[in-house]
Structures are given as C-alpha cells and as structure tokens.
Amino acid sequence: xxxxxxxxxxxxxxxxxxxxxxxxxxxxxxxxxxxxxxxxxxxxxxxxxxxxxxxxxxxxxxxxxxxxxxxxxxxxxxxxxxxxxxxxxxxxxxxxxxxxxxxxxxxxxxxxxxxxxxxxxxxxxxxxxxxxxxxxxxxxxxxxxxxxxxxxxxxxxxxxxxxxxxxxxxxxxxxxxxxxxxxxxxxxxxxxxxxxxxxxxxxxxxxxxxxxxxxxxxxxxxxxxxxxxxxxxxxxxxxxxxxxxxxxxxxxxxxxxxxxxxxxxxxxxxxxxxxxxxxxxxxxxxxxxxxxxxxxxxxxxxxxxxxxxxxxxxxxxxxxx
Amino acid sequence: xxxxxxxxxxxxxxxxxxxxxxxxxxxxxxxxxxxxxxxxxxxxxxxxxxxxxxxxxxxxxxxxxxxxxxxxxxxxxxxxxxxxxxxxxxxxxxxxxxxxxxxxxxxxxxxxxxxxxxxxxxxxxxxxxxxxxxxxxxxxxxxxxxxxxxxxxxxxxxxxxxxxxxxxxxxxxxxxxxxxxxxxxxxxxxxxxxxxxxxxxxxxxxxxxxxxxxxxxxxxxxxxxxxxxxxxxxxxxxxxxxxxxxxxxxxxxxxxxxxxxxxxxxxxxxxxxxxxxxxxxxxxxxxxxxxxxxxxxxxxxxxxxxx
Numbered sequence: 001x002x003x004x005x006x007x008x009x010x011x012x013x014x015x016x017x018x019x020x021x022x023x024x025x026x027x028x029x030x031x032x033x034x035x036x037x038x039x040x041x042x043x044x045x046x047x048x049x050x051x052x053x054x055x056x057x058x059x060x061x062x063x064x065x066x067x068x069x070x071x072x073x074x075x076x077x078x079x080x081x082x083x084x085x086x087x088x089x090x091x092x093x094x095x096x097x098x099x100x101x102x103x104x105x106x107x108x109x110x111x112x113x114x115x116x117x118x119x120x121x122x123x124x125x126x127x128x129x130x131x132x133x134x135x136x137x138x139x140x141x142x143x144x145x146x147x148x149x150x151x152x153x154x155x156x157x158x159x160x161x162x163x164x165x166x167x168x169x170x171x172x173x174x175x176x177x178x179x180x181x182x183x184x185x186x187x188x189x190x191x192x193x194x195x196x197x198x199x200x201x202x203x204x205x206x207x208x209x210x211x212x213x214x215x216x217x218x219x220x221x222x223x224x225x226x227x228x229x230x231x232x233x234x235x236x237x238x239x240x241x242x243x244x245x246x247x248x249x250x251x252x253x254x255x256x257x258x259x260x261x262x263x264x265x266x267x268x269x270x271x272x273x274x275x276x277x278x279x280x281x282x283x284x285x286x287x288x289x290x291x292x293x294x295x296x297x298x299x300x301x302x303x304x305x306x307x308x309x310x311x312x313x314x315x316x317x318x319x320x321x
Numbered sequence: 322x323x324x325x326x327x328x329x330x331x332x333x334x335x336x337x338x339x340x341x342x343x344x345x346x347x348x349x350x351x352x353x354x355x356x357x358x359x360x361x362x363x364x365x366x367x368x369x370x371x372x373x374x375x376x377x378x379x380x381x382x383x384x385x386x387x388x389x390x391x392x393x394x395x396x397x398x399x400x401x402x403x404x405x406x407x408x409x410x411x412x413x414x415x416x417x418x419x420x421x422x423x424x425x426x427x428x429x430x431x432x433x434x435x436x437x438x439x440x441x442x443x444x445x446x447x448x449x450x451x452x453x454x455x456x457x458x459x460x461x462x463x464x465x466x467x468x469x470x471x472x473x474x475x476x477x478x479x480x481x482x483x484x485x486x487x488x489x490x491x492x493x494x495x496x497x498x499x500x501x502x503x504x505x506x507x508x509x510x511x512x513x514x515x516x517x518x519x520x521x522x523x524x525x526x527x528x529x530x531x532x533x534x535x536x537x538x539x540x541x542x543x544x545x546x547x548x549x550x551x552x553x554x555x556x557x558x559x560x561x562x563x564x565x566x567x568x569x570x571x572x573x574x575x576x577x578x579x580x581x582x583x584x585x586x587x588x589x590x591x592x593x594x595x596x597x598x599x600x601x602x603x604x605x606x607x608x609x610x611x612x613x614x615x616x617x618x619x620x621x622x623x624x625x626x627x628x
Contacts, residue, residue: 051498
C-alpha cells in the first residue's frame with residue numbers, strides 16, 4: 001500500500017492530531033471508547049437492514065401468522081386458529097407429497113454426495129487442473145429449467161437418445177419420466193447432474209486442506225490408495241462433509257423447478273413434491289393460508305434436520321484431532 | 322526427512338509399477354464423468370441445428386439432421402407464424418430479445434445492488450465499531466436458516482400490496498438489498514484485511530467512507546467478483562419467484578419464457594429443435610460469463626460454502 005509508506009505525521013488533519021502519535025493498539029481502543037462509528041455504521045447498514053426486515057424477517061413472521069388464517073388474496077385474512085394444521089394432518093395428498101419429497105431427497109443426496117466425493121478425490125489424487133474443475137462445474141451454470149428441458153428431450157420415450165443407449169446396452173426401454181416408479185429417481189438424477197459439480201468443488205476445497213505429507217508418509221508405509229482414502233481422507237474430511245450435507249439436504253428439500261418443467265407433479269401425483277403442492281395450493285387454488293401452514297411444516301422439518309446434523313457433527317468432531 | 326528420501330526409491334518402485342493400471346482406471350472414470358457432464362451440451366446444439374422432421378426420422382444420428390438454423394429463427398421470433406407451424410413450432414408470438422433484456426436487467430439490478438449494499442453492511446459488521454453490532458449480525462445469520470420457500474408466499478403478498486406484480490422491480494426487490502449469505506461471505510474477507518492497512522489510511526487523513534471505497538473494496542476485489550458472478554448466475558437461473566410475479570411479456574424473464582415456450586407446444590410433437598435453440602440462447606450468456614471468470618471462481622468456490 002502506497003498510503004502506508006508515504007504518510008508524514010504533519011499531514012494529519014486537526015481532528016485526528018490527538019490520536020496520531022499513539023500506537024495502533026491505542027488508536028483501536030480509542031475508537032472503541034468514543035462509542036465508535038455508530039452514526040456511520042447506521043448509514044452503511046441501513047439498506048441491507050431495510051431489506052432484511054422487509055423481505056426476510058417480516059415475511060417470516062407474516063408466514064407464520066398466515067398459516068393460522070383463511071386467506072385468498074382477495075379478501076382480508078380471516079383467523080381460523082389451527083384449522084389449516086388439522087386439515088394438513090388429515091390430508092393424504094400432503095403426506096404423499098412429504099413421502100415423495102423424502103424419497104427424492106434420499107436418492108438425490110445419496111447419489112450426489114457419493115459421486116461428488118468420488119470426483120473430488122479423483123481430482124485431488126490425479127490432477128490439480130483448474131480446467132477439469134471448471135468442466136465439472138458447467139452444468140451448474142444451467143438453470144434448473146434448462147437442465148429439466150434438456151433431459152426431458154434426452155429421456156423422451158420416442159425420440160430421446162437416452163433410451164437408444166439403454167437398448168443398445170441390452171436393456172428394455174425405460175419410461176423415465178412417464179412412469180410412477182421411475183419419475184422421482186429420474187428427476188433426482190437430473191438434479192445430481194446439475195448440482196454435483198458445485199458439491200464437488202466444496203469437497204475439493206476441503207480435501208485441499210489435508211496436508212500432502214500425510215499421503216506421502218502413508219505411501220512410504222506401503223498403504224494403498226483405497227486404504228489412504230478410508231484412513232486419511234474420510235476422517236479428515238468429515239467436518240466439511242457434514243456441513244456440505246446440511247447445505248445440500250436443505251436445498252434438495254426445496255425441489256421445484258425441475259418437477260415443474262418435466263412432469264408437473266405427475267404421473268398420478270408421483271412427483272408432487274411438497275414445494276410443488278404448496279405452489280399449487282397457493283396459486284392454483286388460492287388457499288394461501290393452507291399453503292403457509294405447509295410451508296411452516298417444511299420449515300420445522302428443515303430446522304429439525306439442521307439441528308440434528310449439527311449435533312451429529314459436533315459429536316463427531318472430537319475424535320478428529 | 323533424510324530417511325524418507327533414502328527409502329523412497331526402493332519402497333516407491335513397486336507402488337509406481339502397480340500405479341499406472343490404477344491411474345489408467347481412474348482416468349477412464351474421470352473421462353466418463355466428463356463425457357456425462359458435457360454430452361447434454363452437445364446434444365442441445367445438435368438438436369437445435371436439426372429440423373423437427375429430421376429428428377423424428379433419424380433420432381440416433383450423432384450429427385445435426387438436415388442442418389438448419391430454423392430452430393434459432395423460431396426461438397428468436399424471426400419466423401412467420403405459418404412458417405413456424407410448418408416447421409413443427411407453435412404459431413404464438415415469442416419475443417425472445419425482450420426476455421433476454423428482462424433477464425439482463427433483473428440480474429444486473431439484483432447483482433449490482435445486492436453486492437454493493439451487502440458490502441456496505443459487511444464493512445459495518447467487520448471494520449466499524451458500534452453498540453449491538455454482534456447482536457444485529459447474529460440476527461442476520463439466523464436469517465440464513467430460513468429457507469427461501471418460506472418467505473416466498475408472504476413476499477408475494479407484499480409485492481402485490483405494493484402493486485409491483487408483473488414488474489421487473491417486483492422480481493428484483495426481495496433480493497436487491499441483501500442476502501444474509503452475501504453479507505456473511507464479504508464480512509469474512511473484510512475481517513482478514515490487516516488493521517494496519519486501515520490505520521495507515523486513517524493517518525493519511527482518509528475518512529472511513531473513503532477507506533471503504535479506496536482501500537477495503539479494492540483489496541477484496543476477488544471475493545467481490547466471485548460473489549458477483551455467483552449472484553448473477555443465481556438470479557439469472559431463478560425460476561420460482563419470477564414465475565410467481567410475472568404474468569405478461571413485460572416482465573417475463575428467460576427461465577419463465579422457456580417454460581412457456583415448452584407449454585405452448587403440444588404434448589405430442591414438441592418443437593424440440595426450437596426448444597433446444599431457445600435453451601441454448603438462454604444458457605449462453607452464463608457460459609460466456611463463466612468462461613471469463615472461471616479460474617477465479619473455481620479456485621475460490623470452496624470458500625463460499627464452508628467458511
């Protein structure tokens with residue numbers, strides 16, 4: 001910094017003259033004592049704070065409030081107590097969509113985590129090429145809509161190249177998105193394709209933090225790559241893996257776009273994931289109160305998962321050393 | 322260390338001799354992964370350059386069938402309705418340039434404002450001293466836990482009450498001022514700037530505002546650019562919120578337009594050529610943006626999620 005080297009004390013403005021000769025530590029303490037930069041901080045934080053209160057804090061509280069009302073946008077919200085929640089508990093479609101969502105999350109996260117881990121380890125052990133890492137990330141640049149449309153075309157039952165490959169490999173044709181049992185795994189796979197690169201890079205960053213000498217030393221001892229993976233990579237990566245899991249699970253629960261452009265909830269509600277059902281209730285049937293109640297349910301599920309995963313991570317952190 | 326270096330040749334030789342096989346297998350897997358990653362992109366291009374008639378006649382041809390730019394013309398609304406229908410497309414008008422412009426406007430507005438305001442807040446949270454700072458920051462952090470879906474419905478109601486439904490501002494507003502993540506992300510970087518740098522500037526007579534613009538922001542240009550590109554990609558790709566807010570061409574962004582394009586064509590006999598051309602046009606700006614900043618983003622992405 002040029003500013004640092006060329007600053008004769010004589011050029012100090014008057015206001016700062018008193019603090020000028022003090023050491024940095026004293027100057028810091030002085031700033032704290034005088035109440036600091038309260039007014040300036042207020043100005044600097046004002047826009048973000050406004051956005052936070054208006055579009056995050058207030059909507060959160062309002063969403064909870066709306067879940068206790070009957071509200072269709074046209075007339076004012078009418079307080080109905082726990083009606084929406086009672087209805088939710090007795091709504092078989094809600095439970096179905098919860099089940100479908102969980103099924104999606106399990107397949108999506110399972111496949112994504114395992115493949116991201118495999119790719120990250122391959123990248124780390126084979127090459128440090130930034131180009132390869134860039135290539136792995138490219139699907140992340142697509143929107144879910146684009147990814148959904150492309151795979152809809154590739155997996156098209158009549159003209160898609162997907163089934164041509166399947167039959168060329170000697171299997172029967174698969175009605176990927178048109179069949180009740182295949183639809184959710186297919187959507188899960190599409191989203192693995194789109195998101196795995198990002199997860200890979202997060203894990204790769206975690207792998208970079210593991211000192212290379214550990215692998216060198218292990219190799220000298222004659223350890224195989226497989227053994228090094230289980231004895232070095234996995235234990236040391238576990239905290240990072242846990243954080244990545246929390247993030248991806250939360251993201252995965254909110255699947256919507258891909259469903260909306262590929263199956264629109266069908267066939268026969270087989271892909272009617274929770275967020276899609278919430279959307280339908282709000283904008284298809286204008287039951288904003290009921291949709292809000294289901295959002296609260298989703299929020300509770302996600303919070304529970306987050307807390308549970310944090311607990312498990314903490315518990316596991318001690319033995320990492 | 323000495324012992325290690327001397328034993329290396331003898332102990333490593335058998336390992337190295339065995340390694341090429343494992344390495345070859347690993348590279349094969351890597352190659353396969355790259356193929357699966359990139360093939361859909363090629364397939365978009367191949368389909369976009371084919372005719373719909375050609376596609377149904379020869380679905381497995383790895384090259385474009387009846388090479389043509391007709392799909393792109395249809396996607397960009399350069400084809401007459403009759404011609405479009407003849408080519409297997411929908412007769413409805415599509416104003417692609419407008420959606421493209423809308424996407425650019427919305428994403429630029431969100432990214433520019435969000436990064437700037439978040440940086441200001443991050444500066445106040447990291448380099449300024451004021452009472453209640455940590456409590457307010459804790460509140461922001463807690464906001465990170467609220468999933469987007471939860472605030473979408475109430476925000477829709479709010480935007481409707483503000484009469485901003487079907488406007489670009491309505492799409493941009495909720496994320497224009499901040500996201501807790503952006504504030505958190507930048508604060509991490511600002512905190513790592515040595516106190517001495519700031520003090521030197523203070524001694525030099527610079528005010529805190531000047532320090533923010535002349536010292537802190539330039540020093541954090543890499544994270545600011547990374548966050549900017551990621552925010553741009555996220556807002557460009559967003560679908561759910563724009564879908565809720567926009568009803569007409571005036572505020573329709575590319576993601577929503579694509580879904581509409583898809584919905585307009587009949588379920589039997591989808592205009593795949595036009596659809597893939599449109600998909601490519603929608604995705605291209607992000608591919609170019611990424612190509613420009615790839616190295617920086619790729620190397621700093623690990624930071625975004627974990628720290």
